[in-house]
Amino acid sequence: MSESTVCQAGVEQDAMVQNPDPLVLAFCCNWCAYTAADLAGTSRLQYPPFVRIVRFMCTGMIHPNLIIDALTKGADGVIVCGCHPGDCHYIEGNVRMKSRAEAIELMLEDFGLEPERFRLEWVGASEGVKFAHVMRDMTRQIQDLPPSPYRTD
Amino acid sequence: MPVKVVEDWLNACSGCEISILNIGDPLLDLLPNLEFVHMTALVDHKFYGQLGEKPVTEMEIPEATVGIVSGGVRNEEQKHELEQIRKHVKVLIALGSCATYGGIPAHANMWKNDEVFEKINRHCSSTTPAPDQQDLNVPPWIPTCTAVDEVVNVDIRIPGCPPHPDWIVEALTAVLNGQTSWSLPERSVCDTCPVIREQKSGGGAVKRCFENLEFNPEEGLDKMRCINEQGVLCLGPVTLAGCAGKSGVPRCIQARTPCRGCFGPIRKGARPMVDMMGSLTSVGLDPKTVVDRRAIMNRYIGGHGFLTPLPARPAR
Ligand code: SF4
Ligand code: SF4
Ligand code: SF4
Ligand code: FES
Numbered sequence: 001m002s003e004s005t006v007c008q009a010g011v012e013q014d015a016m017v018q019n020p021d022p023l024v025l026a027f028c029c030n031w032c033a034y035t036a037a038d039l040a041g042t043s044r045l046q047y048p049p050f051v052r053i054v055r056f057m058c059t060g061m062i063h064p065n066l067i068i069d070a071l072t073k074g075a076d077g078v079i080v081c082g083c084h085p086g087d088c089h090y091i092e093g094n095v096r097m098k099s100r101a102e103a104i105e106l107m108l109e110d111f112g113l114e115p116e117r118f119r120l121e122w123v124g125a126s127e128g129v130k131f132a133h134v135m136r137d138m139t140r141q142i143q144d145l146p147p148s149p150y151r152t153d
Numbered sequence: 154m155p156v157k158v159v160e161d162w163l164n165a166c167s168g169c170e171i172s173i174l175n176i177g178d179p180l181l182d183l184l185p186n187l188e189f190v191h192m193t194a195l196v197d198h199k200f201y202g203q204l205g206e207k208p209v210t211e212m213e214i215p216e217a218t219v220g221i222v223s224g225g226v227r228n229e230e231q232k233h234e235l236e237q238i239r240k241h242v243k244v245l246i247a248l249g250s251c252a253t254y255g256g257i258p259a260h261a262n263m264w265k266n267d268e269v270f271e272k273i274n275r276h277c278s279s280t281t282p283a284p285d286q287q288d289l290n291v292p293p294w295i296p297t298c299t300a301v302d303e304v305v306n307v308d309i310r311i312p313g314c315p316p317h318p319d320w321i322v323e324a325l326t327a328v329l330n331g332q333t334s335w336s337l338p339e340r341s342v343c344d345t346c347p348v349i350r351e352q353k354s355g356g357g358a359v360k361r362c363f364e365n366l367e368f369n370p371e372e373g374l375d376k377m378r379c380i381n382e383q384g385v386l387c388l389g390p391v392t393l394a395g396c397a398g399k400s401g402v403p404r405c406i407q408a409r410t411p412c413r414g415c416f417g418p419i420r421k422g423a424r425p426m427v428d429m430m431g432s433l434t435s436v437g438l439d440p441k442t443v444v445d446r447r448a449i450m451n452r453y454i455g456g457h458g459f460l461t462p463l464p465a466r467p468a469r
């Protein structure tokens with residue numbers, strides 16, 4: 001299946017999903033994930049338009065508060081993408097993010113949110129295909145949930 | 154002309170009033186400038202006249218420049234009282250963490266009112282069942298246990314459980330000098346803590362506060378390792394500094410026990426639980442092992458929607 005058929009398949013089924021118009025934030029580190037997003041773009045790979053990318057220098061600087069804030073102010077889902085373990089430009093920022101992710105997963109419950117609303121993925125600089133795939137998958141996962149209880153629109 | 158003061162307690166334990174009395178010598182300098190026209194804890198002044206001759210709909214609160222209230226708001230009676238106080242004073246001071254954030258009683262916000270009432274007042278194994286919630290002699294509860302500023306406008310907040318006398322003096326002096334605002338500087342308990350920090354711990358599970366810390370009692374605090382880094386939960390990183398007054402070491406740390414967070418969040422809008430969980434992971438502790446994190450990390454701040462009954466997750 002070519003990239004565009006995959007995307008069209010997603011659109012055809014839209015009537016069946018719970019949240020056809022989700023707001024998904026992708027927090028990407030500058031050195032790997034954002035570069036991969038760039039590559040996905042220049043390679044004309046398609047992924048859903050519901051994803052908004054926010055660039056960070058490193059996932060190690062993404063404080064749990066930013067993620068909880070995004071989710072409790074109306075984002076339907078947050079995905080954090082960083083370098084593969086061992087590849088972090090700042091040595092171990094992604095290791096920190098990994099341990100914070102555990103804390104965030106626990107706290108989703110305290111804010112009455114489903115665990116599927118948050119995800120952490122490693123995407124290397126050359127993995128444009130993986131980036132597009134992960135974004136499609138995450139969007140699908142969020143579309144299958146009802147809109148966030150914190151959404152006001 | 155001394156400034157008239159109305160002081161009252163709502164959903165409070167009287168600790169905050171004790172803190173006023175604990176001001177000590179500086180109180181003697183302040184007193185000539187203050188005239189307490191109503192203070193339930195100390196002055197025999199009734200709301201409905203000394204013999205109850207006033208109509209019961211009209212609570213009699215004297216006019217005053219300054220109002221000081223301790224305790225949050227739990228029921229209609231306290232709400233009415235607070236609203237009356239607000240009407241009769243120019244500057245309202247919320248005294249203590251109950252008044253500022255809801256305090257310990259606001260833990261009840263983790264359950265629905267009915268659940269709390271049933272469990273505590275009706276079916277507690279160690280007490281006799283209390284009157285029915287519908288009983289006319291029991292003031293009805295308001296929907297949640299709130300901080301004072303969730304009901305009326307508050308000008309000055311003096312957090313702490315109890316607040317340190319130094320800050321009561323400072324805030325009152327500010328008001329006497331004509332100011333209508335005052336607040337503690339935004340610093341964390343850690344910022345004022347002298348222990349040794351290495352930004353890492355031995356890892357593993359987070360221990361509860363009952364576990365012994367390692368230290369040599371002969372040596373000062375500057376020779377003790379940070380409590381969090383010893384693996385015991387200490388809320389210092391997410392708690393406003395000031396419990397030791399204008400100088401000195403945070404009180405619990407002085408006693409070599411962890412900070413419980415009684416001064417509340419460092420700044421408005423902060424989420425101590427989220428920050429604290431982040432902070433535990435950054436010293437390498439396992440966040441899964443914190444027992445009862447929601448209650449423990451929101452111990453004094455259950456108002457303002459910080460503690461609510463958990464929304465049921467959609468079944469799938
Ligand atoms: S803040 Fe503490 S001392 Fe003051 S009323 Fe509340 S529980 Fe008592
Ligand atoms: S965590 Fe506790 S012991 Fe460590 S520096 Fe902060 S207040 Fe002091
Ligand atoms: S150390 Fe923490 S809990 Fe103890 S008195 Fe100070 S602020 Fe309150
Ligand atoms: S630079 Fe990519 S995760 Fe640190």
